[in-house]
Amino acid sequence: MVTTVDLPDYTGYSEVENVYGDVKIYTPSGLWVVGSDIITARHVSGTLLPGGGEEDVIFQTDPSVPCRGRIRQVGLNLWHFGASGYADAMNDAVIRVYLDDDVGTDHPTMEMYVWDIDLLNGGEIQNRVDRELYDTTITVDSETWEVYYAKNVSHRGGVTLAYYDRSGLMFMGASCWIALDCEWLEKCRITLYNDNSNPSLVLYGHGGVLYGLYP
Amino acid sequence: MASTREVMAIIKCPGRKGYVAEIWLRIKQGDKARIAVDRIIEPYDQPLEKLDPKMVRGVKERALRRLEKRLKELGLR
Numbered sequence: 566m567v568t569t570v571d572l573p574d575y576t577g578y579s580e581v582e583n584v585y586g587d588v589k590i591y592t593p594s595g596l597w598v599v600g601s602d603i604i605t606a607r608h609v610s611g612t613l614l615p616g617g618g619e620e621d622v623i624f625q626t627d628p629s630v631p632c633r634g635r636i637r638q639v640g641l642n643l644w645h646f647g648a649s650g651y652a653d654a655m656n657d658a659v660i661r662v663y664l665d666d667d668v669g670t671d672h673p674t675m676e677m678y679v680w681d682i683d684l685l686n687g688g689e690i691q692n693r694v695d696r697e698l699y700d701t702t703i704t705v706d707s708e709t710w711e712v713y714y715a716k717n718v719s720h721r722g723g724v725t726l727a728y729y730d731r732s733g734l735m736f737m738g739a740s741c742w743i744a745l746d747c748e749w750l751e752k753c754r755i756t757l758y759n760d761n762s763n764p765s766l767v768l769y770g771h772g773g774v775l776y777g778l779y780p
Numbered sequence: 781m782a783s784t785r786e787v788m789a790i791i792k793c794p795g796r797k798g799y800v801a802e803i804w805l806r807i808k809q810g811d812k813a814r815i816a817v818d819r820i821i822e823p824y825d826q827p828l829e830k831l832d833p834k835m836v837r838g839v840k841e842r843a844l845r846r847l848e849k850r851l852k853e854l855g856l857r
Contacts, residue, residue, distance in 0.1 A: 611795070613794075627789070
């Protein structure tokens, strides 16, 4: 649905009377007024394959065109094609978010391991892994992995699925998402960092970002 | 009535089959404005699945360079 919203002058486009597309407005009363995001929200996906110590871009704005926007949600799906050559999908995979002045530096504005995202959901997956409370198993390259489906996922996100190799003591895959709701004023960059010390051990998967720009 | 198109933002990301640029445009016509998003995909020269990580990086960087070139040709850089 497309609606019409009168914009106040702070946009710098006071000659414009109307903009089609809703915005999320923090009103003086302290309440958020939220409209449809159909026009202002987009989703992109990144194909990722960072080796140990590397980071791979999921999403970035072009710094030559400053813009103001927000990240609503980030999703990540990491998996292994085989039993070896991969980093740990929970304990080596880090989502890094760089906002504004942090873009182009080596210190992200925020970073979260997939393990941290599970912890925001109460650490359900890790807790069940510790007690071998898996849902089922699968066999890949003659190795059996435990499969964990999250029974409860916070409305802000969590790890929804994980594969665990008990003999190798590592996570062979993980799916997670998190609602970040963070805002940038000029530029933004989101990456997947592989925190494994071995450059030949990779993370493979896809990342998706739901974002929007202010009209 | 004549309209003007202003680039609000250019978002770039490595998509599944190619490097993607999303170009956000503010189109003004008289006292009205609307937003449009154009999407350009520069295909990878080979599928990324099962490639060595260093090759993946190269494939993505080449696609990004071609994408930058296309954006430049469109006057967006």
